[in-house]
Amino acid sequence: MTMSETPTVALIGPGAIGTTVAAALHEAGRTPTICGRSARENLELRFDGGHIVVPGPVRADPKEMKNTFDLVFLAVKSTQIEASAPWLSALCGEKTVVCVLQNGVEQKELVARYVPGSPVLPSVVWFPAQREPDASVWLRAKARLTLPDTPQTEVVLAALRDTRCSVDVAADFRSVAWRKLLQNAVAGLMVLAGRRAGMFSRADVTALALAYLRECLGVARAEDATLGDEVPQEIVDAFHRAPADLGTSILADRQAGHPLEWDSRNAVVQRCGRARGIPTPISDLVVPLLAAASDGPG
Ligand SMILES: NC(=O)c1ccc[n+]([C@@H]2O[C@H](COP(=O)([O-])OP(=O)(O)OC[C@H]3O[C@@H](n4cnc5c(N)ncnc54)[C@H](OP(=O)(O)O)[C@@H]3O)[C@@H](O)[C@H]2O)c1
Structure with a gap:
């Protein structure tokens, strides 16, 4: 991918945070490939003043995947990383940047062992989002991420440029x-x-x-x-x-x-x-x- 191109993006874990990022990408015309634990037709994000429906399907079988991606967002809980390993293997090649959307300060160590060769980018997720009983996600503040200042960060900036999910780059991540x-x-x-x-x-x-x-x-x-x-x-x-x-x-x-x-x-x-x-x-x-x-x- 050159910097002028739009990266190909997959997202693993369409829960509260994953749905928010998927909706931001979809709204900007960059709908990601969505990979989850259970197949679903679509995702829905609600926020003050509107809602976004992200067309699916949510894929549930890593064996069906034929291509790797420029960027993979991993938005499962830290307790679910191991179970997501088949997705990581299916979606990542050695040039794939894996951006981890999780809490914690050990994201890189926890994920890198499942994607040997692929760069893993940690992030800080600042926005509260919650899953509602009707399966939609309620975004309760402006969507914002902080990423470390690395060469791989460019691909995330390119994917999320001009979307409702802003990205800050921190020198002291x-x-x-x-x-x-x-x-x-x-x-x-x-x-x-x-x-x-x-x-x-x-x-x-x-x-x-x-x-x-x-x-x-x-x-x-x-x-x-x-x-x-x-x-x-x-x-x-x-x-x-x-x-x-x-x-x-x-x-x-x-x-x-x-x-x-x-x-x-x-x-x-x-x-x-x-x-x-x-x-x-x-x-x-x-x-x-x-x-x-x-x-x-x-
Ligand atoms: N929610 C927040 O406000 C918030 C804010 C900041 C940071 N965070 C952090 O962000 C991370 C994600 O949190 P979240 O609240 O978005 O969690 P979540 O709503 O539980 O979402 C996790 C998603 O991953 C899916 N999943 C689980 N195992 C999987 C597997 N093996 N393969 C594929 N998908 C799988 C889940 O599927 P199911 O639908 O089947 O459960 C669910 O869709 C956590 O580290 C959390 O601490 C959350």
Whole structure:
């Protein structure tokens, strides 16, 4: 592909985030090939002031795929990467850029093992989107991604140019990714309480959230993220401003009885802390409870 061309794009995982990106591409006349777990006729995205129907079909059999693509977006949960490996093998050649649309700071390591030879680009996904009972997806803010500044980033910029999903390129992507991870880690408290963002208006929850965020901040800095002392308060302030009924994808999974991304969103802080000799007493309480909520037994 030269830079003036439109890349060929496939998307694996047409859930909340995948549907948003597929709809942005479709609206700009660049409908991607959509690959999922269950076959469907189309996808629907709703947002303030409109909706977009993305024609399918959602393909469900990797063996039917005959071509590789310039760009593959991977939008499954981090718990679903291994099960998506047949799709990655079918869709990726050695020139395919795989852009991972997930939370976490380990996206590259988690995915690269399934696509030997293909460059893997991590991203930060900033927008909340939720699956609705009628199978549509509700996009609750402007769609926006942050990507690292690498040569492979060009193909994502070309695919999403002039779409409703904007892309920022960060020179210090590591710090941006850790900042988002702090936000994700503290959102995990919603799972333990079984409540949405409104719970952060409680003074006791605010105090707990700040203490947990300061613990995460210490680990993030040890991992070379450049984040200031103000970050915990800024993240809590954002939860205070959020609609009281705003959830988080890990809470949606808990309420649906699905496996949780506790390892990539919470245990990573404990793991990195241990490796660097940093005590993580709040993680030591939060992580086993999230793990048990996700995986049992009991
Ligand atoms: N939702 C948000 O607001 C939000 C915001 C920022 C970041 N994120 C992150 O973005 C990532 C995706 O989250 P999400 O909320 O979009 O998840 P989701 O709604 O559960 O979507 C995952 C999609 O992947 C599909 N899938 C599962 N296993 C598959 C397989 N083996 N092959 C192909 N497709 C498969 C699922 O199929 P089914 O339809 O069969 O379940 C579903 O369509 C997560 O890391 C999440 O933490 C989410």
